[in-house]
Amino acid sequence: MNLLNLFSENTNKGQEFSYRLIVDIGTEFVKTIIAEFNEKEKNILGFGKVRQDYGNMDGGAVTNIEGVISRTREAIKVAESYTPHRPDEVVMGIAGEFVKGVIYSLEKVRPKPEKKIDSEEINNLIIESQKKAYQEAVKRVEQETGLENVKLELISSNLVEVKVDGYKVNDPGQFQGKNINLVVFNTYAPLVQVGALKTIAGKLGYDLVGIVAEPLSIASSLLTEDTFELGAIIIDIGGGTTDIALIRNGGIEGTKMFAMGGRAFTRTLAKNLGISMRDAEKLKLEYSRGKRVKNYEVTRKLIKKDMDILYQGIELSLLEMSRGEVLPQKIYFCGGGSALKGLIEGFKKRPLEETLPFSHRPGIHLLKGNELDSIRDANKYLQGSEHVTPRSLAIYGTEIESKERGRFGFGNKGIQGILH
Numbered sequence: 001m002n003l004l005n006l007f008s009e010n011t012n013k014g015q016e017f018s019y020r021l022i023v024d025i026g027t028e029f030v031k032t033i034i035a036e037f038n039e040k041e042k043n044i045l046g047f048g049k050v051r052q053d054y055g056n057m058d059g060g061a062v063t064n065i066e067g068v069i070s071r072t073r074e075a076i077k078v079a080e081s082y083t084p085h086r087p088d089e090v091v092m093g094i095a096g097e098f099v100k101g102v103i104y105s106l107e108k109v110r111p112k113p114e115k116k117i118d119s120e121e122i123n124n125l126i127i128e129s130q131k132k133a134y135q136e137a138v139k140r141v142e143q144e145t146g147l148e149n150v151k152l153e154l155i156s157s158n159l160v161e162v163k164v165d166g167y168k169v170n171d172p173g174q175f176q177g178k179n180i181n182l183v184v185f186n187t188y189a190p191l192v193q194v195g196a197l198k199t200i201a202g203k204l205g206y207d208l209v210g211i212v213a214e215p216l217s218i219a220s221s222l223l224t225e226d227t228f229e230l231g232a233i234i235i236d237i238g239g240g241t242t243d244i245a246l247i248r249n250g251g252i253e254g255t256k257m258f259a260m261g262g263r264a265f266t267r268t269l270a271k272n273l274g275i276s277m278r279d280a281e282k283l284k285l286e287y288s289r290g291k292r293v294k295n296y297e298v299t300r301k302l303i304k305k306d307m308d309i310l311y312q313g314i315e316l317s318l319l320e321m322s323r324g325e326v327l328p329q330k331i332y333f334c335g336g337g338s339a340l341k342g343l344i345e346g347f348k349k350r351p352l353e354e355t356l357p358f359s360h361r362p363g364i365h366l367l368k369g370n371e372l373d374s375i376r377d378a379n380k381y382l383q384g385s386e387h388v389t390p391r392s393l394a395i396y397g398t399e400i401e402s403k404e405r406g407r408f409g410f411g412n413k414g415i416q417g418i419l420h
Contacts, residue, residue: 015040019087021076021206022397024214024390025068025197026095027057027240027263028336031390032075033382034083035375037398042374044394045085047381048078054277059259060096060241062196069203076204082379090206091397092197093214093389094155095241098141099189101213101255102133103160106182113178117164121180122172129184130154137188151191155211158185160251168250185252187213210400214389215255217396218334219245221372223252231328234367235314236389237337239263242313246321248328256317262337265306272302288341307346314347315355322357329358332367336386 015038022033034046056067080086106125110117134152141150162169164177172180194211201208218234231248240263244256262284270280273295284303286293293299318327333344344366353361369387370377375395377383382391 018398019045019085019089020209020398021079021087021090022390022394023072023075023090023092023201024393025057025062025072025092025200026052026238026389027060027261028052029239030068030071030075031387032072032079033390033394034079034085034087035394035398036085041376042395042398044375044377044379044381044391046079046082047390048075048080050075050078057240060238060257060261061098061190061193062200065196065199065203068196069200072200072204088207089209090201090204091210091212091393091400092201092208093217093393094189094193094197094211095214095238095243095257096189096193097241097257097259098144099155099187099193099213099255099257100137100140100152101185101187101216102136102140103183103185103254104129104133104136106132106184108180108182110178110180114176116174116176117172117180119173122162122182125180125182126157126159126184129182130157130186133184133186134188137186141190152188153191153194154186155189155194156187156213156216158187158216158252159183160185160253161249183251185254187216187255189213210397212393212396212400213255214393215243215245215257216252217392218243218388219247219252219255221374221392221395222247222332222367227330230330233318233328233331233362235331235333235338236335237261237310237333237340237343238335238389239337242310242337243335244314244317244321246318246328248325254321256321258313258317260310260313261335262340264310265303265337265340268302268306269299273298284340288339290341303340304342304346307340307343310343311347311350315350315352318356324357326357326359327362329360329362331362331364333364334367334385334388338366338385 017036017038019036024031030050032048036043050071053067056064062068106129137152138150161183162172163181164175165179227247228250234245236243238261240261241257246254266280266284270277287299348364367388368385369382369391372391
């Protein structure tokens with residue numbers, strides 16, 4: 001599969017709709033979307049949501065393939081109940097602390113600066129960036145796990161920036177010059193995770209045309225004129241992981257994931273109160289809705305303690321991602337975990353401008369699904385903050401070309417079609 005064919009023309013010139021299944025396999029829920037799309041519009045036709053069994057997932061990664069298949073099949077049936085359309089293709093989201101994004105900058109001195117830049121030059125630099133970024137990603141995972149010879153697979157390659165003789169350009173094919181500088185953001189996932197998703201898609205009977213890192217899909221969906229110019233930070237608190245994406249300097253500069261989400265709070269309550277995970281989840285949700293639950297004060301203190309740990313993880317991640325440069329002034333929270341009572345309010349009280357490279361105190365906003373308006377949701381299935389990830393996957397997933405149309409199957413986006 002050619003992941004680097006960024007320059008081929010779109011052959012799908014007609015306005016007939018295509019249909020695709022989007023699957024967000026989360027630690028707490030499987031969410032499915034049936035979407036229709038053509039060159040002019042995208043529409044959500046059906047949505048399904050089914051709770052996972054506790055043994056199916058751990059930290060955003062699949063641990064029980066058959067269990068996930070069973071739950072995903074249920075969620076697909078729910079989505080199908082809203083529409084007669086039955087897609088053949090599926091795009092799946094991927095998350096987890098060992099999904100690694102690596103930004104890499106390369107330079108090339110051109111022997112013939114008077115010649116216009118062509119696709120082969122850009123593709124060769126992208127290939128070189130992927131090889132070097134792979135080594136860095138493997139090194140990170142080995143350091144974190146203590147394992148050797150970890151196998152990763154490239155799932156996306158995004159062009160962040162292209163400069164010609166020091167000038168930032170959007171269409172290098174229109175330029176001549178001596179020096180090219182390319183900044184590429186590559187995302188890698190453990191082969192075991194990618195293989196699990198391929199197995200799930202195959203057993204469900206779908207043609208898997210894309211695997212997308214979930215923070216990347218959210219960041220891509222937020223690339224408006226304002227975020228392009230001013231940047232943004234997205235913090236998605238899910239059931240098993242917290243995923244962070246950084247938009248800066250006109251592109252997606254990085255992602256970071258760590259294994260703490262809503263389930264960590266549930267586990268703490270279950271352990272300290274001597275109750276089951278299901279009862280602890282119910283307690284957490286009732287507390288978040290403002291109910292005066294049994295053991296209220298103990299519950300509040302336990303949740304606050306875990307929140308402090310979560311805040312520290314977010315701040316450490318942002319410090320690493322900043323690479324010593326000023327961070328954007330807008331922070332978006334999303335994901336079901338963001339709805340936990342007091343979570344965003346507590347983060348607003350942190351002295352972020354003192355501990356992180358912000359020029360002044362950042363603005364913090366709870367992002368909701370209905371704010372991602374580049375896909376139409378006429379029946380309002382995906383409106384809340386917990387719907388941001390699946391809705392962004394639907395936006396991103398309907399932009400991935402089918403394998404038979406031969407563009408870039410596995411999530412390869414960036415400066416698309418920059419040379420014609």
